[in-house]
Amino acid sequence: MTAEGDTGDAGILPDTGRAIGFSDAVFAIVITLLVLDLRVPETAPGGMLRALLDQWPVYLAYVTSYLYVAVNWLNHKGTFHRVRCADRGLHWANLGVLFSVALLPFVTALVSRAVEEGDVFDERVAVSAYALVGVILSITWLWLYHYLSRHRELLEPHVPARFFEAERVRALLGVLAYAIAGLVGVLLSVPAALVVLLLLPLFYGLSSNGFYDLRRRLRHRR
Structure with a gap:
């Protein structure tokens, strides 16, 4: 193991500030890009309310992706918060997560445009593309969690030994859930798939401090 103040062959550095700062900038840019799809409708005088209501798919897609x-x-x-230092492998895993997050504005625009225009085939394509990005994003989180569980x-010293092992389960659930949402959208119902895509971020929001911590808190309440 490389000493904390030495880069060594593994490229381990005690300061993770640059990775966090760069990642925060990417998240901020992605959220900014999402709002660009909220456009002022072109309408005749007196038709503003109807035109705004007709854009409900755009609002739904925005809320879903914003939550995500x-x-x-x-x-x-x-x-x-649980990482003390970083090496090249961790940086690559982090860049994989950011790569996937950056795809969300594109697939959000696809879904809102397809639902707004009402073509069933395009809706299925757009929802499956959104679900595919969800699968890819979950896989990159699985990669990141697996890397941390092995390194x-x-x-940080206070992190439980099994914390990131449990997080791999949470990421794997995302892979399966988004794949199921895509299949539901293609084979059964686009609205049902949209509901699943909206509910998934709520689950991950409730467990954002970690699946390990969520299970521990639930056990303490019994």
């Missing part, structure tokens, strides 16, 4: 980005930011904050030298 917010939850990912909370997960990221909770993860790096305890990067973690």
Whole structure:
């Protein structure tokens, strides 16, 4: 194991501030891009209310993706709060998460446009694309959690040994849930898939401090 103040062959550094700062900037840019799809409708005088109401798919897609980005930011904050130092492998895993998060504005625009225009085939394509990004994002979180579970030298001393092992389960649930949402949208019902996509960030928001911590708190309430 490399000493804390030495970079060594593994490139371990005690300061994670640059990774956190860069990641926060990416999350901020992604949230800013989401709002750009909220546009002022072109309408004749007296038709503003109807035109705004007709844009409900845009609002739904924005709220869903905003929640998703917010939850990912909370997960990221909770993860790096437990990281003492970083190496190249951790930086690459973190960049994988950011790569996936940056895709959300694109698929959000796809879903809102398809639902707004009402073409069933396009709706299925857009929802499956959104779910695919959810799968990819969950896989990158799985990669990050797996890396941290195998490199305890990067973690703060107070982090339980099994914390990031339990987080891998939470990420794997995301892979399965988003894949199911995509299949529901393609084979059964686009509205049902949209409901699943909206509910998933709520679950991850409730467990943003970690699946291990959530299970521990639930056990203490019994």
